[in-house]
Amino acid sequence: MNTRELTCIGCPLGCSLTVSLNTDADGSVEVISVTGNTCPKGDIYARKEVTNPTRIVTSTVRVNNGTSPMVNVKTETDIPKNKIFACTNALRGIEISAPVKIGDIVLENVADTGVNVIAARNIMAK
Numbered sequence: 001m002n003t004r005e006l007t008c009i010g011c012p013l014g015c016s017l018t019v020s021l022n023t024d025a026d027g028s029v030e031v032i033s034v035t036g037n038t039c040p041k042g043d044i045y046a047r048k049e050v051t052n053p054t055r056i057v058t059s060t061v062r063v064n065n066g067t068s069p070m071v072n073v074k075t076e077t078d079i080p081k082n083k084i085f086a087c088t089n090a091l092r093g094i095e096i097s098a099p100v101k102i103g104d105i106v107l108e109n110v111a112d113t114g115v116n117v118i119a120a121r122n123i124m125a126k
Contacts, residue, residue, distance in 0.1 A: 001032060004050055010041030017046045054078035057087045061106055063123050066098030072120040073106050079113045086111035098125040 001022055008015040020032040034046040048054070056078050060070045079087060087110045096106060100123040107117040 006046055006049055008037060008042040008045050010045040011039055013038055015039075015042050017042055019046045019050050021050055053081040055081055055084060057084055057117075058120070059088060059091050059117075061091055062095040063100060064095055064097045065126050066100065066123040067126060068121075068123050071096070071100050071106075071123050073117050074120050075110065075113075076116050076118050079111070079115050083111045083113050087113070087117070091117065098123050 001020055004019045004021065006017045006019060008017050015037050017034060017036040019034050022030045022032060024030070029051050031047045031050060034043045037043050037046070056075050058072065058074045061073055063069060063071050073091065075087065090107060090110050094107060096104075096119075100119045100121070102119055102122055104119040105116045106119055109115070110117050
């Protein structure tokens with residue numbers, strides 16, 4: 001049995017969590033217990049983080065003919081942590097034209113995750 005120490009990001013408290021787990025020969029992880037959480041979000045976060053960690057990716061892309069040369073973008077939902085570099089590489093070199101509205105799809109199905117990258121800011125045309 002192994003343990004992992006985590007800081008919960010499920011709520012503003014930032015509880016120190018201890019996760020007890022077993023790792024099978026095939027690499028699969030079984031969570032035995034989670035301690036240190038003061039709310040149910042801590043238990044949910046810890047179990048997900050040690051078995052299937054995911055993240056929302058934020059970045060920027062170039063905007064042509066806009067009032068700003070760049071726009072903030074993000075994944076619509078979280079993607080597997082091991083796909084982050086593939087996501088950022090897929091965004092490299094992308095250019096879009098103004099106008100851009102919050103929620104516009106900048107890149108569909110990034111890194112074969114089924115998740116779109118969307119604009120996180122409005123950019124008006126010049």
